[in-house]
Amino acid sequence: MNIKDVAALAGVSPASVSRCLNNTGPMSKATRDRIEKVVALTGYDTGRTSNQVEWNQNPTIGVMIPSLLNPVFSEIVAGIQKRARHFGYSVIVVDTQYERCLEKQAIIDLIRQRVAGVILTTTSVDDNDALSLLREFRFPFCLVHNQSVNEPCVFVDNYQAGREVAAHFLSLGHTKVGMVAGRFLSSDRAKQRYVGFTDFLQEHSSEISSQLIEVDQYALTPFDQTQSSFFDSPSAPTAWFCSNDLLALKLVNHLKSKGVAVPEAVSVVGFDGMALGQILYPPLATIQVPHHDMGLCAVDLLFNAKHKTAFPLARQLDYQTHFVGTVAERHQPSNMRSVQ
Numbered sequence: 001m002n003i004k005d006v007a008a009l010a011g012v013s014p015a016s017v018s019r020c021l022n023n024t025g026p027m028s029k030a031t032r033d034r035i036e037k038v039v040a041l042t043g044y045d046t047g048r049t050s051n052q053v054e055w056n057q058n059p060t061i062g063v064m065i066p067s068l069l070n071p072v073f074s075e076i077v078a079g080i081q082k083r084a085r086h087f088g089y090s091v092i093v094v095d096t097q098y099e100r101c102l103e104k105q106a107i108i109d110l111i112r113q114r115v116a117g118v119i120l121t122t123t124s125v126d127d128n129d130a131l132s133l134l135r136e137f138r139f140p141f142c143l144v145h146n147q148s149v150n151e152p153c154v155f156v157d158n159y160q161a162g163r164e165v166a167a168h169f170l171s172l173g174h175t176k177v178g179m180v181a182g183r184f185l186s187s188d189r190a191k192q193r194y195v196g197f198t199d200f201l202q203e204h205s206s207e208i209s210s211q212l213i214e215v216d217q218y219a220l221t222p223f224d225q226t227q228s229s230f231f232d233s234p235s236a237p238t239a240w241f242c243s244n245d246l247l248a249l250k251l252v253n254h255l256k257s258k259g260v261a262v263p264e265a266v267s268v269v270g271f272d273g274m275a276l277g278q279i280l281y282p283p284l285a286t287i288q289v290p291h292h293d294m295g296l297c298a299v300d301l302l303f304n305a306k307h308k309t310a311f312p313l314a315r316q317l318d319y320q321t322h323f324v325g326t327v328a329e330r331h332q333p334s335n336m337r338s339v340q
Helices: 003-010 014-022 029-042 071-086 100-112 129-136 158-171 188-204 225-232 245-257 291-306
Strands: 060-065 090-095 117-120 141-144 153-155 176-182 209-215 239-242 267-269 286-288 314-316 320-322
Touching: 003 014, 003 029, 014 029, 029 100, 060 071, 060 100, 071 090, 071 291, 090 100, 100 117, 100 129, 117 291, 141 291, 153 291, 158 188, 158 239, 158 267, 158 286, 158 320, 176 188, 176 245, 188 209, 209 225, 225 245, 239 245, 245 267, 291 314
Parallel strands: 060 090, 060 117, 117 141, 141 153, 153 314, 176 209, 176 239, 239 267
Antiparallel strands: 286 320
16 A cells, blocks of 8 residues: 555545644544544555555456355356456455455455455445445445445346246145245345245245245355254155255255155255256256356446446346256155155
């Protein structure tokens, strides 16, 4: 960081920063507080004097994602990198592990790296410290997957997708359904999918029973004993909607390990459209999201916001339903086990 960077974040001139730091001139308390906050935030060393060349001058985009383990975010980052290279930018990626408490520090670290802007997926857009920081300093950013009002974002309609899954389950004759979701505090997208799913069920049938299981979407370990009991009970749902493909694959593996035929006995639908889900047998039924295109679009929206263009700041992309493979019509209990 240099004095020009501090001035840009604080929205003042470099001369004002100098006066504040050296206490050499009059300044309003509000301006001084703002400059001092930026200095504390960025870790700017007011006493450093050096004739060395600043090496971090290359234009860079910061990317904050919830998980490096989920291939979905790898696809998004690949799209971001491709589009960033087109404009002569490099990319720095940080992983927050779906932890809200890590998001603010991740943004501070990216700002300290002097990135030109940030593309990010947050746990939620509501009461989010990381977003509040970006907004306060008017730092260019674009949300991916999160939907925000009047702010740069690229997303799909998670609510409507949830409704379409519920509609498909009903059309296949399932009367006991459930959802396995990432914890809503860690993913507002998962909550939107759940609300759409349950709203449709309530609107179209009073005889449908539904269950919700919230799990840690960051853990790739098998379901624990308590979670397994929801799937293994004789009264368990015959159709499950999972808030992402990793959870869906985890559930399919669990059911098969118990000798339950998928989809003959139990149907499973995921969300994302991971390539991995399509090379298994049977292929995973899912909502296919254009993650690579999301990354491409996010870079364009970020630059539109940064340069204050008149182009729209939000863009909704289309998803595709892929209801084949691990989803089928409801069968009678006599078909509940695989042929051994």
